Amino acid sequence: MLEEAFENVVPYISNLRELKEFVEENKNKSENEILSILKEKVESSQGTLKTDFRILLNEFGKIINKRM
Numbered sequence: 001m002l003e004e005a006f007e008n009v010v011p012y013i014s015n016l017r018e019l020k021e022f023v024e025e026n027k028n029k030s031e032n033e034i035l036s037i038l039k040e041k042v043e044s045s046q047g048t049l050k051t052d053f054r055i056l057l058n059e060f061g062k063i064i065n066k067r068m
Contacts (some may be wrong), residue, residue, distance in 0.1 A: 001067075002027045002034055005060040012055050014048040019056060031064055 006023045013019055022041070026034055038057040045053055 001031065001063050002060060005056055005063050008063075009055050009059045013052045015052050018049060019052055022053075022056075034060065035064075 002023050006019060010016070026037060029037070035057070038053060038060060041053040042050060042057055
């Protein structure tokens with residue numbers, strides 16, 4: 001699901017390499033783990049990277065909600 005969320009937001013991302021690395025490192029984790037890590041990334045990042053993680057977090061949340 002994380003990969004799907006990433007693919008959906010690629011056109012809106014500035015820091016493509018960083019987010020792609022994040023997705024590769026975390027794609028096999030549970031939904032709750034990913035949500036928690038994404039929230040941490042939003043809090044700890046700055047500038048466009050913070051925005052990119054927020055965009056990915058929002059999209060990931062939408063996908064989770066659709067599947068429930």
